[in-house]
Amino acid sequence: MSLGHALRRIVEGYPLARLDPPAGHPLAHVIRRGAPDELRRALDPLGGPFLVKGSPGRGTHWAAVPWLAVFDPAVTTSATRGFYLVYLFPAHREAVHLSLAQGTVAAIREHGAQAGRHLRASGDRLRARLSDFADKLPVTEIGLGSVGELPEGYEAAHILGLSYDLDALGDERRLRTDLATGIAAYRALKARGGLDLTEA
Template structure:
């Protein structure tokens, strides 16, 4: 392992060394408690101390090893102290797990057990996002190991795409404040909406927008100009309760509201006409918007019903027909 593990991983898994750094630490002189070999996206991190990366982790008793998408424990320990770091790294790992949309049939979200209670072993265990265990009695051949690594690199790329241009410090801070990754992405869209010039959309069925592949799944593109058109038509009032005042936006000089697709864009495949139309985009205060995304079904049913009754005719004008029961189904 000391002599050729790095080169072996690079060669057998066909690692692009211009993009990824492969490094390891069996320990200097004596073996480390938890020997590791890491694969680091150079745009994210080149160190096991901070960021997120792929790592082979060997159990302390050498009974097996893990292929793990993991995080740098040292950053958490230095930033928060060991006690809080344990809670925080676990919280961020859970947030990353929830954000992954691709099929992970080959990998597990289960906790890992490195057979050690030492600080770094515990840090690795808490920072684990997803991965795979190999018992020393059943280590697969090099081809299977290489395929597993390449597949996990695909998941690594997905997570990198989800995090986007945000720094690791920022994404950690936001997840610890209770935001989820989808909320953070939606904030970027809302910023684009506020700054957009409103479109003028004929009240008739519209062609579906283009789709793209993002985070390993098909995503339908939302046009912020159409959302801005809908916000203006609502006079920047919350359509669940017009008395819900927030603050005056420095850009629009009106009450701050957010755009929400009543029928989620993720269901565009089920409709022949575009869902990205003013008739399907409602204006909500941030609190009502979060409630529709995160509250229990019972808590948001009345709001969904009220919006449906208000928008049912508009939806038909845009060639969109849906029952209230089916709409409820999208929010479960």
Template sequence: MSIHAALSLFLEEYPKAISRSFAGDAVAEFIRKDVPETLSSVIGANPRYITHGSPGQGNWARAPWAAVYDRFVTDSAQDGYYVVYLVKEDFSGVYISLNQGITAAKRQYGAEAKSALKVRASDFLARLGSHASGLQLGPIDLASSGGSNLSAFYEAGAVCSKYYPNDGLPEDQTLSTDLLNFINLYFVLASREAQLFERADAEEDEINLGEEDLRTLREHKRIERNRKLAQKAKQALGYVCKACGFDFELKYGSIGREFIEAHHLTPLSELKGQRLLLDPKRDFTVLCANCHRMIHRSEFVNSVEEFRSHYVVKNDQ
């Protein structure tokens, strides 16, 4: 399936499908399976991105959508921000939009959610700067039939977007290029956001590094300090240091509860390429603060077993 075919499905087949029963419908299945596969194949193999298509849950949504999530930012449509195809409620066209998670905004801001989404969108736009030029900036028109509809919130949450009218859907080549442009914008925004939290001056272990090594080490730290990824690793691996067995709760009581640091095991040299592995169980380990510092100073930064047998166990004997 091409992106062109996927969007035609949204605009032509979907409005016919919604008069049929939802369960087991082929159109719904296409949207769940084929549409995200199509987006993934355009983006290329990159474990950083997850694609998802939704025809609704339990029943037809007013309009279908398909999204791309950056795992550094979010893994669901509920929170964070992501690239999403949004269909107008009257099926007259579809947007590709860098947009925001609605559920989390509603939970956090209640009746003020729409204005909060708009404020955040203009903050994102400021960070994107000239990268977003040529696109539609700010709110979009999804022909929302009611102020409490999901589409009314997506109208407010739009950071930047591009519109394709049903009667003038571009060729697949253009659609693919546009998707890659939006993925690039998404990447720029996620990187700029991460930079805000980076310390201005170099950390102790960064002082003697060259430009290239500094960049990979920062990338490594960014992965393990990423709240979502680190949280998953900790949940999967527990809260006891894999190198020395230190248990923060045992030592410090309640303030040490569920405290541990995630350490990413992908060799730093491979971070320079595309082989970024983000499986919470296999590609991470958990370490106490001391062992984490020390494994970074050791030659066994990618193997907690070797680090342990060379340094930790030996000194205990």
């Protein structure tokens, strides 16, 4: 299995998988184990250290938006806070987004109903900080096709990235090149002050 194949399995399989309980489901295993293993292999040439996690949801519930994330432990080890690189799988179409994103749950806890507005405003300022990546990671807005605090938070938390349809997932070389670019942007944001906008 390649990274592209792992991503494609999630894109194609998730709508049907959600009709069954996640416990013991083969696709839940792909998201938690198989896809993270492929992503770790793709990250190996880029140095580290990176923590890779995949989430199909929690307990007896599938996530509205499953994800596969790369965390720099010096920044964060969780999708709830800090910033990280993540593949997000929208519910409404066969696609996947590669997103440099801000932690959503921490923003919701701190800003409540204004979290989306806060995340979008800080995303605008962070994009300015990463203007040298604008051509290579040109997608500045993503849609995830789900209503709810977390999916809408993920949309608002997006800084920059790329989107792929199913055909694009067959180009492993492109996926790995784009991943390297995403990691470079992640490292650049860390070196340029991260989410601290006091100097921006």
